[in-house]
Amino acid sequence: MHIQPEELKRPMKDRTSVEKAFKWINKIITAIQLGCLLLAIANVTISTGKTIDSDMWGINQGISIKGTITNKLVNCTLSRSSTIGASTGVSFVMSTANVYIYLAQLMYDLKAMISVTALCIFLGAINKLLFDLNTFKFTYGEITFRKDLISTVDVLSHILGIVLVAGVANSASDLKAYFEACGVVGQNSLPYTPPFPEIYVALSFGLAGHLVCGLAHLVIAMRKLEENEKSADIEFDNVVAARQPQAAPTNTRFYQPANSPTGDDLRTAGAAATYSSTNVSPRQNLRAPTSGGSNRGRDT
Secondary structure, three states, X not given: OOOOOHHHOOOHHHOOHHHHHHHHHHHXXXXXXXXXXXXXXXXXXXXXXXXXXXXXXXXXXXXXXXXXXXXXXXXXXXXXEEEEOOXXXXXXXXXXXXXXXXXXXXXXXXXXXXXXXXXXXXXXXHHHHHHHOOOOEEEEOOEEEEHHHHHHHHHHHHHHXXXXXXXXXXXXXXXXXXXXHOOOOOOOOOOOOOOHHHHHHHHHHHHHHHHHHHHHHHHHHHHHHHHHHHHHHHHHHHHHHHHOOOOOOOOOOOOOOOOOOOHXXXXXXXXXXXXXXXXXXHHHHOOOOOHHHHHHHHHO
């Protein structure tokens, strides 16, 4: 699983420090898984060789249990109630007559469990390789394969492997209980040393890597979503501001009191004064005669 979303894909040389760290983490996880798988195979091979005479990894005509174990299983029976598949509380009796059936089923389950674990490691290695190569998808002809599909199959295979291990562990516990009841105390026989810890560690490391990588991908994607929302809000505010009408500029160079007459009032008052001065009656324009003038008038 990739940490960066596909739209934030970077060139190989410009990958983030988190991606470079996960490249090393993936290598460590793969190494641990391979080590656990090899240890499980060696453990099963050694314990099987000390329990039966035939080869576990081949196709055998029958199963021959070691003589030292067979002598202790003679005339030994055990009533057992266990879980078989999806059924719980199933009662059965284990004896020398059917112990070979349980042992053969356990060997088959162990081989299936190891095969599924190897498949999980193989799918995980391909998934991690695509992460290292910074590949999100690849095309073959007209078919496009996305890495998300491989990641999904990888996770599901790990979960299937853990479920299978739980079922095999239940079968091994029944056979171990029968061996203990019959006095087979050799700790090197197959029911006593199943490779469950190694398989659990291998599958758990694989799932843990997917979980951490998924959380990192989620955090980065949420941050990118928040950045996109902020950019969208800023762009929306700019569009709204551009559509609003612009207010007329206010000239603050001159101050005009609130009760002072406006220009229209002054023009109206001036016009009225001019009209009153040009329309004065003749009597108002006559001036009083002077004394000299009156005497001249009387002399004539």
